[in-house]
Amino acid sequence: MIYTGSSTAIAIFIAFVSIVIGLSLFLGRKAKSAQGYYAAHGQIHWFVNGVAFAGDYLSAASFLGICGMIAFFGYDGFLYSIGYLAGWIVALFVVAEPIKKLGRFTFADALDSKFGSRGIKLSAAISTMVVSIFYLIPQMVGAGALVKPLLGFSHLQGVVLVGVVVIFIVATAGMVSTTWVQFIKGSLLVFFCAILTMLILNRGISTTPAPKNGTFAAWKVLPLNHFEGKAGYTLLAEEGPWKGLPYVRVKNDKGLVEIWRKTGDTLTETQFVETAIDADGKKTVFVNGLPQGLGAGQTDLRPVGNVTKLPGGKTETGPLGPAEFLSTLQQSEILLWGSDKLVDKRDGKAVTIDVYFQKPTTGDKVLVPGASPTFAGLQQSDPIKKLDFLSLMLALFCGTASLPHILIRYYTVKDASAVRKSTVIGIGSIGFFYVLTLFLGLGAMTGGTLDVTNTNMAAPLLAKGFGELPFAIISAIAFTTVLGTVSGLIMAASGAVAHDMLTNVFKVDLSDHNKVRAGKLVAVLVGIVAMILGVVFEKMNVNFLVGWAFNVAASANLPSLIMLLFWKKTTKQGITTAIIVGMLSSLGWILLSGQTYKSVYGLDAALAPFQMSQPAIFTIPLGFLTLVVVSLLTQKRAAAREALT
Amino acid sequence: MTHENDESPQAVQHDDRNRRTALLLFVVYLAMYGGFMAWNVISPASMATPVLLGMNLAIVYGFALIVAALLLAIAYVVLANRGQAQ
Numbered sequence: 001m002i003y004t005g006s007s008t009a010i011a012i013f014i015a016f017v018s019i020v021i022g023l024s025l026f027l028g029r030k031a032k033s034a035q036g037y038y039a040a041h042g043q044i045h046w047f048v049n050g051v052a053f054a055g056d057y058l059s060a061a062s063f064l065g066i067c068g069m070i071a072f073f074g075y076d077g078f079l080y081s082i083g084y085l086a087g088w089i090v091a092l093f094v095v096a097e098p099i100k101k102l103g104r105f106t107f108a109d110a111l112d113s114k115f116g117s118r119g120i121k122l123s124a125a126i127s128t129m130v131v132s133i134f135y136l137i138p139q140m141v142g143a144g145a146l147v148k149p150l151l152g153f154s155h156l157q158g159v160v161l162v163g164v165v166v167i168f169i170v171a172t173a174g175m176v177s178t179t180w181v182q183f184i185k186g187s188l189l190v191f192f193c194a195i196l197t198m199l200i201l202n203r204g205i206s207t208t209p210a211p212k213n214g215t216f217a218a219w220k221v222l223p224l225n226h227f228e229g230k231a232g233y234t235l236l237a238e239e240g241p242w243k244g245l246p247y248v249r250v251k252n253d254k255g256l257v258e259i260w261r262k263t264g265d266t267l268t269e270t271q272f273v274e275t276a277i278d279a280d281g282k283k284t285v286f287v288n289g290l291p292q293g294l295g296a297g298q299t300d301l302r303p304v305g306n307v308t309k310l311p312g313g314k315t316e317t318g319p320l321g322p323a324e325f326l327s328t329l330q331q332s333e334i335l336l337w338g339s340d341k342l343v344d345k346r347d348g349k350a351v352t353i354d355v356y357f358q359k360p361t362t363g364d365k366v367l368v369p370g371a372s373p374t375f376a377g378l379q380q381s382d383p384i385k386k387l388d389f390l391s392l393m394l395a396l397f398c399g400t401a402s403l404p405h406i407l408i409r410y411y412t413v414k415d416a417s418a419v420r421k422s423t424v425i426g427i428g429s430i431g432f433f434y435v436l437t438l439f440l441g442l443g444a445m446t447g448g449t450l451d452v453t454n455t456n457m458a459a460p461l462l463a464k465g466f467g468e469l470p471f472a473i474i475s476a477i478a479f480t481t482v483l484g485t486v487s488g489l490i491m492a493a494s495g496a497v498a499h500d501m502l503t504n505v506f507k508v509d510l511s512d513h514n515k516v517r518a519g520k521l522v523a524v525l526v527g528i529v530a531m532i533l534g535v536v537f538e539k540m541n542v543n544f545l546v547g548w549a550f551n552v553a554a555s556a557n558l559p560s561l562i563m564l565l566f567w568k569k570t571t572k573q574g575i576t577t578a579i580i581v582g583m584l585s586s587l588g589w590i591l592l593s594g595q596t597y598k599s600v601y602g603l604d605a606a607l608a609p610f611q612m613s614q615p616a617i618f619t620i621p622l623g624f625l626t627l628v629v630v631s632l633l634t635q636k637r638a639a640a641r642e643a644l645t
Numbered sequence: 646m647t648h649e650n651d652e653s654p655q656a657v658q659h660d661d662r663n664r665r666t667a668l669l670l671f672v673v674y675l676a677m678y679g680g681f682m683a684w685n686v687i688s689p690a691s692m693a694t695p696v697l698l699g700m701n702l703a704i705v706y707g708f709a710l711i712v713a714a715l716l717l718a719i720a721y722v723v724l725a726n727r728g729q730a731q
Contacts, residue, residue: 075703075704075707078704078707079707081707081711082681082710082711085710085711086674086678086710086714089670089671089674089675089678089714089716089717089718090671092667092718093668093671093721094667094668094671097660097667101659119730216674219698254719269654286729302699305706323697323699323700324698324699326699326700326704327695327698327699327700328699330693330695331699332698355673364701365693367701367703367704368689368692368693368701368703369685369689369692369694369703370689376691378686379689379690380686386686389682389685389686390682390686393678393681393682394682397678417725417726420721420722420725420726421722421726423718424715424718424719424721424722427715427718427720428715431711431714431715434711435708435711438704438707448724482655628694644701
C-alpha cells in the first residue's frame with residue numbers, strides 16, 4: 001500500500017524525537033566516566049529502572065510484530081506475548097541477583113568473575129555482539145515500517161533516520177540517558193496502548209467496519225459459474241503458472257484482468273500485485289492490472305480485515321467488555337487473507353505475481369495456537385510443527401535472561417533489593433502491555449485497516465483507523481520505542497567491544513576517558529551495521545526475527561550462566577566452549593532453516609537442511625551438554641590451577 | 646541494611662533462603678508454563694473449549710500465565726525483603 005505523511009503526525013513525531021534528543025544531550029553531560037557511561041553510576045531508582053526494563057523490552061517487535069501476527073494469524077502472535085513475559089521469571093528467580101553480585105558493567109564481567117579468563121571474556125563479548133546485532137535487525141526493520149505511513153518516507157530513509165538519531169543518542173550520552181528515554185517511552189507506550197484498547201472495545205465489532213482513514217467496501221463472493229458466457233467478460237485459459245491452481249482469470253470490458261479464487265462452489269475476489277524489473281533495474285508495480293499509485297488511471301491495494309458473520313446474525317455489536325469482545329470473536333467468522341506467489345514470463349521478462357485471497361475462518365480456529373504458517377501443523381499432529389512450537393516457547397522462556405541489553409540494566413541500580421523491586425515493576429508493566437497486545441491485534445484484524453502485504457503495519461494502521469491524532473501519537477511512541485531499544489542494544493554491543501574485548505582481552509591500556517570514547521566509536525560502527533541489515537531484512541515479520549534472537553541468546557548464554565551459578569565443577573574451558581557451540585549451532589541452524597531459505601534467500605524451503613525454524617529445543621541442551629563434558633574433561637587442569645593459587 | 650557484598654553468616658543465610666524461595670517459585674511457574682506447552686501439543690483441539698466468561702482455554706490459560714508471573718514476582722519480593730528486614 002502507498003502511505004502519505006500527515007502534518008499532525010510529522011509535528012508530533014518531531015516533538016517526540018526532539019524531547020528524546022534534548023534529554024540525551026542534557027543527561028549525557030553526567031556520563032563522563034566509564035562507570036557513568038555503562039552503568040549510570042548504579043544510581044538509577046528501582047522504579048525508574050523497572051519501567052525502563054519495560055521500555056527496553058517492549059521493542060518494535062513487541063509492538064509491531066506481535067500486533068501484526070495476531071492481526072493476520074490470531075492466537076499464534078499471542079504465544080510470543082506469553083513466552084516473552086514468562087522469560088522474566090527466569091530472569092528474576094534465577095539470574096538477576098547473582099548477575100548483580102558478580103558483574104560490574106557487562107554480562108562477560110559476571111561470567112568471568114570467578115575465573116579471570118580471556119577466553120570467557122572474548123567468547124561472551126562475541127556472543128553479546130552477535131545477539132545484539134540479531135536483535136537490532138528487527139528494530140531497524142520496524143523503524144522503516146513505522147516511518148512509511150508516518151512521514152511518507154521509504155523504508156531505506158526510515159532505517160537511516162533511526163540509525164542516525166540513535167547513534168547520536170548513544171554517542172552523546174550513555175546509560176543514564178538511555179534509561180530515562182526508556183522510562184518515558186515505556187510509560188507512554190503502555191498508557192496509550194491502554195487507551196487504544198479502550199477505543200477498540202468501545203467501537204465493538206461490525207461486519208462493515210468504518211475506519212476514519214477510508215471507506216471499507218465488502219469483498220465480493222460470486223457463484224462458481226458467474227463468468228461463464230457473461231457479456232463483457234472473456235475467460236482466460238488456465239495456462240503457464242496458473243495451471244492446476246484454484247483461480248479463474250477473466251478479462252473485463254475495460255481490458256483489465258481480474259483474478260478470482262475458487263473456494264468451494266463460489267468465486268472470491270482477490271487482490272494481486274505484479275512486479276517486473278527492467279534490464280536497467282527499474283521496478284514497475286501494477287495492482288489489480290493498473291499501475292500502483294494514487295493518481296488518475298492508477299490504483300492501490302484496498303485495506304483488509306473484517307468480520308463476515310457475527311453470532312445471532314447481527315451486523316454490529318456496539319461497545320463490548322474485554323471478555324465479551326473475545327467470546328464474540330470466538331463465535332464469529334473472520335475474513336483472514338492468504339497469499340500465493342507465482343512467476344510468469346511476459347515479453348521475455350520475469351513478472352512476479354503476488355495474489356492475496358480471502359480465507360473466511362471461524363473464530364474458534366483463530367483464537368487457538370496453530371493458525372499461522374509457522375505452527376500450521378500444530379492442530380493436525382504434524383510432529384515437526386509441534387517441535388517447532390515447543391522450541392519457540394523454550395527459546396522465549398530462556399532467552400530473556402540471556403539478552404545482553406536486559407542483563408546490563410541490573411548494574412544501573414544500587415543493590416539486590418533494588419534489582420528485585422525493579423524486576424517486579426518491569427514484569428507488571430510488560431505483563432499489562434502483553435495482555436493489551438491481544439486486543440490490539442484482534443482490533444486490527446477486524447477494523448478494516450490492514451495492509452495485506454505487510455504484517456508489521458497492523459498497529460499503526462489500527463490507530464489510523466481511529467483518526468490522525470491517535471495514529472500520530474502511537475507512531476511517535478513506537479518510533480521512540482525503536483530509538484530506546486536500539487540505544488540499549490548498541491550500548492550492550494559497545495560495552496562488549498570496548499570494555500570486554502579491548503580492555504580485558506587484548507589488554508589495550510585505555511584511560512577511563514578513552515574507554516568511553518572507544519565505546520562511542522564502536523556504537524557508531526554497530527549502528528551502521530544495523531542500518532544495512534535493517535534494509536536487507538525489510539520484508540520479514542519483525543517478531544519472527546526477534547524469536548530468532550531469543551534462540552541465539554538462550555543457546556549461547558543461558559547454559560553458561562546457569563551452570564556457573566549452580567554447578568561447582570564448571571570450568572572456564574567449559575564456559576568458553578559452551579558459549580561458542582551454543583552460538584554457532586543456533587546461528588547455523590537458523591541460517592540453514594526452511595524459513596530463511598524462503599524469506600531471506602528466496603529459495604525453495606524444501607531444499608533447506610533444517611525444516612524446523614526454531615533451534616532452541618536442540619541447541620540449548622547442546623550448550624549444557626558441551627559445558628558439562630568439557631568441564632569434566634578439564635577438571636584436572638582446574639584443580640592444578642587452584643593448587644597453585 | 647542490604648547484604649550486597651556482605652559475607653556475614655546472617656547475610657549468607659539470608660541469601661541462601663532467598664535462593665531457595667526463588668527456585669521454589671521458579672519450579673511452580675515452570676510447571677504452569679510446561680503444562681501449557683504440553684497441553685497444546687497433546688490436545689490442541691481442547692484449547693478452543695470455552696471455559697470462562699465465553700473465553701476459550703487458550704486465552705484463559707495465556708492470561709493466567711501472565712497474571713501468575715506477576716503474582717509470583719510480588720510474592721518473592723515480599724518474602725525476600727521481609728527476610729532482609731529481619
